[in-house]
Amino acid sequence: MHTTDPVGSARRAAASLAELVTFRTVSSRVPAEVETAEFEAFLAALPPLYPAVHAALEVERVNGLALLFRWPGTAADAGSRPAVLMAHYDVVPAGDGQAWTHPPFSGHNDGTHLWGRGTLDDKGALVAILEAAEALLAEGFVPVHDVYFSFGNNEETAGESAAAAAALLAARGVRPWLVLDEGGAVAGGAFPGVSRPAAVVGVAEKGILDVELLTRDPGGHASTPPRMGATARLARAITRIERSPFPQSLPEVTAEMLRRFGPHAPAPLRLAFANLSLLRVPMTWLFGRLGNETNAMTRTTVAVTTLEGSAGANVLAATAKANANIRIAVGDTVAGTVERLRKVIRDPKVELRVVEGNDPTPVSDFAGAQWELLEGCIAETFPEALITPYIMMGGTDSRRFTGICDAVYRFAPFAMDAADRGSIHAADEKISLETLGRGVRFYETLLRRL
Structure with missing residues (x-):
C-alpha cells in the first residue's frame, strides 16, 4: 500500500534533496578541514523540511554531528524487535567543478x-527515509515495533x-532485529549477459585495510644514483x-x-x-575474468593508491612511500593478508605498517524472516528486478552494527546503471x-511491513 499521492511525495523529496545537496558536508580525516558550519546548517535544515518527523520521533545528537531518531512502536513489547534504517549525509570532495555538467553543490x-x-x-537515501516517514505520519501511521533512524556524519572517513x-x-540494551544501510542497489548491466536489472543486497562486506609500504635510502644528489635506491626498491x-x-x-x-x-x-x-557444484573451480576462474567487478568478488584485491618520493627533481629520495588499499575477502583476515604481502614482496628492507584495517564482516543470512521481508519489499517496488545476496566490495557504516545485530543488510532502493554507479x-x-x-515508496513499504 502506497501513499495516496506518490507523485507529490516524489516531488517533495526532490525539493528537499535539492536543498540539502547545497550544504558542503565534505568529510575529512583532518578535523581542521571539516567545515562544521556546513554540517550544522544541514542539521538545522531538517526540522523545517520534516516537521512531523521531528514532532513525533525522539531525536538526539550522537558524537557531535550524527543523528539518532527513535520512532516508538505501539506494541507492549515494542522494543523487543526494533529495526534500524541507516544513511549518512557526509560526502567526498567534488574535485574539479569544471568537470561537472552542473555545479556539484547546486542541487540542479x-x-x-x-x-x-x-x-x-x-543524502538521497536519507531524504527517502525521512520523506517516507513524513508521509506515513500524515496518514496517522505508527509502527508496531520501535524503529530507529541512524544518520552518520563521517561514513566517508572513519x-x-x-x-x-x-x-x-548496546548500552541501552537495544539489540536490533534488522539493520538496513546503503550498499547494493537495483543495478542494470551488473552481470554479463543478463538483461534484467539485479537488486543486489549486501549480506557482508569485505574487510578494508590500508598498508603503508616504506623504503629508506641515504639520499643525495640525483647525478650519482645508487642501484636499488628507495624508489626503485619500492x-x-x-x-x-x-x-x-x-x-x-x-x-x-x-x-x-x-x-x-x-x-x-x-x-x-x-x-x-x-551445475555449479560440479564446475565450481572452472567457474571461479571464469568469474574472475569477466570484469573488474566480478574479479573483485572472488579474491582479496590490492590497489596501490598513493605514492611519495623525493621532493626535488634532482634529489634522491631518502624515503619512498606507497599506500596499498586492500579489500579483504570473506574468510581472510588482516593478519593473514599482511603476512602474505611480506612473502610476496620478499624484501625485508620494505617496511610494512598497518595504517588502519578491519576484518570482513560476518555474513548475514539470506533466508529467514528478515531476508524475506526485504525481498518482499524489493519485489513490490522493483518487480522487474532479480533479487540476490552479494558481498560488498566497499564499506558502510553498517559494519559497526554487526556486534549488536545478526541481520545487517546493505541496499539502497535506487536503480543505477553503470554510468550512475x-x-x-x-x-x-x-x-x-x-x-x-x-526509493520513497520502498521505505514506505518497509516501514508498513515492519
Missing part, C-alpha cells in the same frame, strides 16, 4: 535528474559516529604485488548469486550455473527523479 533539477554530490551517496550510535544502543615491491594476486575462491554468497542469475544468463553460462565519488553524480520517488 533539470526535470529528469537532480544533480550534485551526495544525491546517490548518500565511521566513528556509527560506532558511537551502535555503542549507545617500485619492485609494487610490481611483485601486482604480479602475484591473491588466490581466488567462490564464497557461498557469490555461488548463490550465480545460481539466481543462472536461469537468466546466456545458454552456455546457464548450463554452467545449473561510476559517478559515485566522481563527476556528474545525479539521481533521476523517478528513481528517488521509487
Whole structure:
C-alpha cells in the first residue's frame, strides 16, 4: 500500500534533496578541514523540511554531528524487535567543478535528474527515509515495533559516529532485529549477459585495510644514483604485488548469486550455473575474468593508491612511500593478508605498517524472516528486478552494527546503471527523479511491513 499521492511525495523529496545537496558536508580525516558550519546548517535544515518527523520521533545528537531518531512502536513489547534504517549525509570532495555538467553543490533539477554530490551517496537515501516517514505520519501511521533512524556524519572517513550510535544502543540494551544501510542497489548491466536489472543486497562486506609500504635510502644528489635506491626498491615491491594476486575462491554468497542469475544468463553460462557444484573451480576462474567487478568478488584485491618520493627533481629520495588499499575477502583476515604481502614482496628492507584495517564482516543470512521481508519489499517496488545476496566490495557504516545485530543488510532502493554507479565519488553524480520517488515508496513499504 502506497501513499495516496506518490507523485507529490516524489516531488517533495526532490525539493528537499535539492536543498540539502547545497550544504558542503565534505568529510575529512583532518578535523581542521571539516567545515562544521556546513554540517550544522544541514542539521538545522531538517526540522523545517520534516516537521512531523521531528514532532513525533525522539531525536538526539550522537558524537557531535550524527543523528539518532527513535520512532516508538505501539506494541507492549515494542522494543523487543526494533529495526534500524541507516544513511549518512557526509560526502567526498567534488574535485574539479569544471568537470561537472552542473555545479556539484547546486542541487540542479533539470526535470529528469537532480544533480550534485551526495544525491546517490548518500543524502538521497536519507531524504527517502525521512520523506517516507513524513508521509506515513500524515496518514496517522505508527509502527508496531520501535524503529530507529541512524544518520552518520563521517561514513566517508572513519565511521566513528556509527560506532558511537551502535555503542549507545548496546548500552541501552537495544539489540536490533534488522539493520538496513546503503550498499547494493537495483543495478542494470551488473552481470554479463543478463538483461534484467539485479537488486543486489549486501549480506557482508569485505574487510578494508590500508598498508603503508616504506623504503629508506641515504639520499643525495640525483647525478650519482645508487642501484636499488628507495624508489626503485619500492617500485619492485609494487610490481611483485601486482604480479602475484591473491588466490581466488567462490564464497557461498557469490555461488548463490550465480545460481539466481543462472536461469537468466546466456545458454552456455546457464548450463554452467545449473551445475555449479560440479564446475565450481572452472567457474571461479571464469568469474574472475569477466570484469573488474566480478574479479573483485572472488579474491582479496590490492590497489596501490598513493605514492611519495623525493621532493626535488634532482634529489634522491631518502624515503619512498606507497599506500596499498586492500579489500579483504570473506574468510581472510588482516593478519593473514599482511603476512602474505611480506612473502610476496620478499624484501625485508620494505617496511610494512598497518595504517588502519578491519576484518570482513560476518555474513548475514539470506533466508529467514528478515531476508524475506526485504525481498518482499524489493519485489513490490522493483518487480522487474532479480533479487540476490552479494558481498560488498566497499564499506558502510553498517559494519559497526554487526556486534549488536545478526541481520545487517546493505541496499539502497535506487536503480543505477553503470554510468550512475561510476559517478559515485566522481563527476556528474545525479539521481533521476523517478528513481528517488521509487526509493520513497520502498521505505514506505518497509516501514508498513515492519
